[in-house]
Amino acid sequence: MTTPTIELKPSAHPLPAAEREAILADPGFGRHFTDHMVTIKWTEGRGWHDGQLVPYAPIPLDPATNVLHYAQEIFEGLKAYRQPDGSVATFRPDQNALRFQRSAHRLAMPELPVETFVEACDALVRQDRDWVPAHGGEQSLYLRPFMIGTEVGLGVKPANEYLFIVIASPAGAYFPGGVKPVSIWASQDRVRAVPGGMGDAKTGGNYAASLLAQAEAAAQGCDQVCYLDAVEHKWVEELGGMNLYFVYGDRIVTPTLTGSILEGVTRDSLLAVARDLGYTSEEARVSIDQWREDTESGALTEVFACGTAAVITPVGTVKTDGAQWAQGDGTPGPVTLRLREALLGIQRGVTEDKHGWMHRLG
């Protein structure tokens, strides 16, 4: 199957520079979108076609469109960072492309070639490069590639037509006032994903499943939900949008991928960054009881969550049915901060990129 080229049809009326700069001064997260988007269609028998870069605009959908009823939807999230020399680079876009293929496979959707995924992101960033915040802070341009089933009809089956879109949104520093630990509610009865389910696919359905638990966490006075495994309600999985790491002195441990954990690019990168800094990093099963016992004994010194949006977020307190404990003294731990600096340094182009992770757009 041939890979489609992306035809450039830029807007004649991009947002005036002064208005764009006003947005970039305080972009928040996911509130503002750039002037353009890339769209590529897939049709059964024809494959990928009609790649276009067009002005950002609503997409008209028939009320009987597949995705609105049976939720064939997958997405990705990655960032473009301004480099010290003024150029722009994205972080490991090939890994997002490969995960997008795995998600597509799980939801019986067509797989977009890796080079097309990367080219679509590149085309959008090149066109809207003025939307990539200046070097210096922790700001970035967040890219959101996604795909939906667009066949019209209520029959339950994989759609015979799909639409792939990439949009972009400037993102401010996740912690404008400095890194702040989050409080965690470890839910004993709600689960995010089940063995054999789609927890390892990046799909909106997993997020829909997490919203009620998130509201329950808020009612418990907590910021985020930590999900335990769906069978024994015992093994720590992830936060539902971020993976977890446990720091035992100079050994860092992340839960082993079980099929119901999303394989984060940040998680994977930290396994390597930690080794580069002289730590031991490994994957292992961690139970909620062990988490508490090891914290109380002092063996477990820090816990943090990681993902593209926040990079690294320290965990400050943990609450679950019948138990509650503090993680550290309420300030981010030294290993957490060191790993955070190291990864941000690579992404912002101030630390040597020895793994070749940065994809430079010139």
Ligand SMILES: *Cc1c(COP(=O)(O)O)cnc(C)c1O
């Ligand atoms: C995207 C996501 C993550 C983090 O993955 P990154 O590639 O590091 O951004 C973790 N868990 C879930 C459920 C996710 O959707």
